[in-house]
Amino acid sequence: MRLFVAAAGLLFASFSLFAQPATQERLKAVQGDPAALKAAVEAGRKASFFCANCHGETGVSKAPEVPNLAGQNAAYLLEQIRKFGSGERKDAFMQGLIKVLKxxxxVQIALFFASQAATRSRADAGQAARGGELFAKLCTRCHGADAHGNEQYPRLAGQNIVYLQSSITRYRDGTGVRNNQLMSIATATLKNDDIVAVTNYLTQLP
Ligand code: HEC
Ligand code: HEC
Structure with missing residues (x-):
């Protein structure tokens, strides 16, 4: 039984990696058409009015446990919205809220937040220096040397430190709130003080 569940999980994971959901296709099409992109960003600004309560009007969040969405990669935002909707990623409030979005x-909301200017925060310089070394060794392969990510991987530069710490700890500890095999492997060797260092580095990056 356990083996079956593991095999089914792997199958599912490879599906979500390689299959392009229709909304991702739609996103790409809009990104390739400047007029449609402009219209979608404007529509997304309006459609995200409720999100602004926590994520801020331009995606710069109002509380340390809420992630900034400004400047995040649109395909990643859309994928996380899908994951909340399907229950693969858990957050009682976000799961309920996302279900009502068409x-x-x-697509419009992802494009709107992606188009907004990213932000950054102050950090402890000593921690950030050590964190930079860890990041170069363990993380740039996917998230990029500048931590801006790409279509597949999230931007981490300038993200809120509290949110970064809780996310990384959840991947490492396999709490079930948020699972990703690549991230479980990438974080497996991190000690708590490594997480403090690497997040101090990330939060101050432009
Ligand atoms: C009551 C506050 C609140 C509101 C309103 C809210 N969010 Fe969130 N959102 C959160 C929190 C908290 C998280 C982080 C959950 C976690 O720890 O995984 C989150 C996470 C996210 C993420 C994942 C970001 C990442 O970096 O992985 C996306 C995308 C998102 N929200 C989109 C939205 C959208 C779109 C709306 C409006 C339809 C919205 N949120 C409204 C609190 C809120
Ligand atoms: C093999 C590729 C890979 C490596 C290496 C990797 N990551 Fe990730 N990372 C991902 C993927 C894929 C996701 C999105 C997973 C999901 O959907 O939850 C992610 C998500 C994250 C998130 C959540 C971002 C958000 O907005 O919620 C953080 C934080 C993060 N990674 C930090 C790190 C750190 C720190 C390292 C190095 C210790 C690292 N990653 C190494 C692939 C990688």
Missing amino acids: DDER
Whole structure:
């Protein structure tokens, strides 16, 4: 039984990696058409009015446990919205809220937040220096040397430190709140003080 569940999980994971959901196709099409992109960003600004309560009007969050969405990669935002909707990623509030968004609104909101200017925060310089070394060794392969990510991997530069710490700890500890095999492997060797160092580095990056 356990083996079956593991095999089914792997199958599912490879599906979500390689299959392009229709909304991701839609996102790409809009990104390739400047007029449609402009219209979608404007529609997304309106459709995200409720999100602004926590994520801020331009995606710069109002509380340390809430992630900044400004400047985040649109495909990543859309994928996380899908994961909340399907229950693969857990957060009682986000899961309920996302269910009411139509596919077009999801695409528009992702494009709107992605188009906004990213932010950054102050950090402890000593921690950040050590964190930079860890990041170069363990993380740049996927998230990029500048931590800006790409279509597949999230931007980490300038993200809120509290949110970064809770996310990394959840991946490492396999709490089930948020699972990703690549991230479980990448964080497996991190000690708590390594997480403090690497997040101090990331939060101050432009
Ligand atoms: C009541 C506050 C609140 C509101 C309103 C809210 N969010 Fe969130 N959102 C959160 C919190 C908290 C998290 C982090 C959950 C976690 O720890 O994984 C989050 C996470 C996210 C993420 C994942 C970001 C990442 O870096 O992985 C996305 C995308 C998102 N929200 C989109 C939205 C959208 C779109 C709306 C509006 C339809 C919205 N949120 C409204 C609190 C909120
Ligand atoms: C093999 C590729 C890979 C490596 C190496 C990797 N990551 Fe990730 N990372 C990912 C993927 C894929 C995701 C999105 C997973 C998901 O959907 O939850 C992610 C997500 C994250 C997130 C959540 C971002 C957000 O907005 O919620 C953080 C934080 C993070 N990674 C930090 C790190 C750190 C720190 C390292 C190095 C110790 C690292 N990653 C190494 C692939 C990688």
